[in-house]
Amino acid sequence: MNVHTWLDRLLLWQKFIILSVIALLLASIPTALYLNEAGKSLAAAQSETAGLAPSAAILKVIQNTQQHRGLAALALGGVAGAQEKREAKQREADEAYEKMDAIIRGFHNRAIEQA
Incomplete structure (x- = not known):
């Protein structure tokens, strides 16, 4: 049976259904690839957002340590009132x-906890 005779026998709506299925198949590949990449981008953004609170806490520790170091140097230098500020x-x-x-401790990572 020849392909042209087979297509000639089909009704118009059947031809449109075949074209629609082919179009859906062709569109589904790039759509799946796009959704996959978009999911990766979303996961990266969520991971970055989850890291903001621990990063802020680390920066606060560093800031307080540096300020304490400065106040301790002033207290050791005999500056009046520096000892009370250092204690606070x-x-x-x-x-x-x-x-x-x-x-x-919330990370539940043994290596980080030991360090």
Whole structure:
């Protein structure tokens, strides 16, 4: 049986259905590839967002440590009132370290906890 005779026998709506199926198949490949890449981008954005809180906590620890170091140098230098400020900053730094410790324990990563 010849292909042309087979196509000639089909009604118009049947030909449109065959063309529609072919078009859907051709469109589905790039759509699937796009959705796959979009999913990767979304996962990366969610991962970055999840890392904001731990990063902010680490930066707060660093900031408090640096400020405490400066106040400790002033207190050792005999600057009036520096000792009280250093003690207050020490408490603030200790709180930041406790928060950071809780975040690290939340990772459940043995290597990070040991470090």
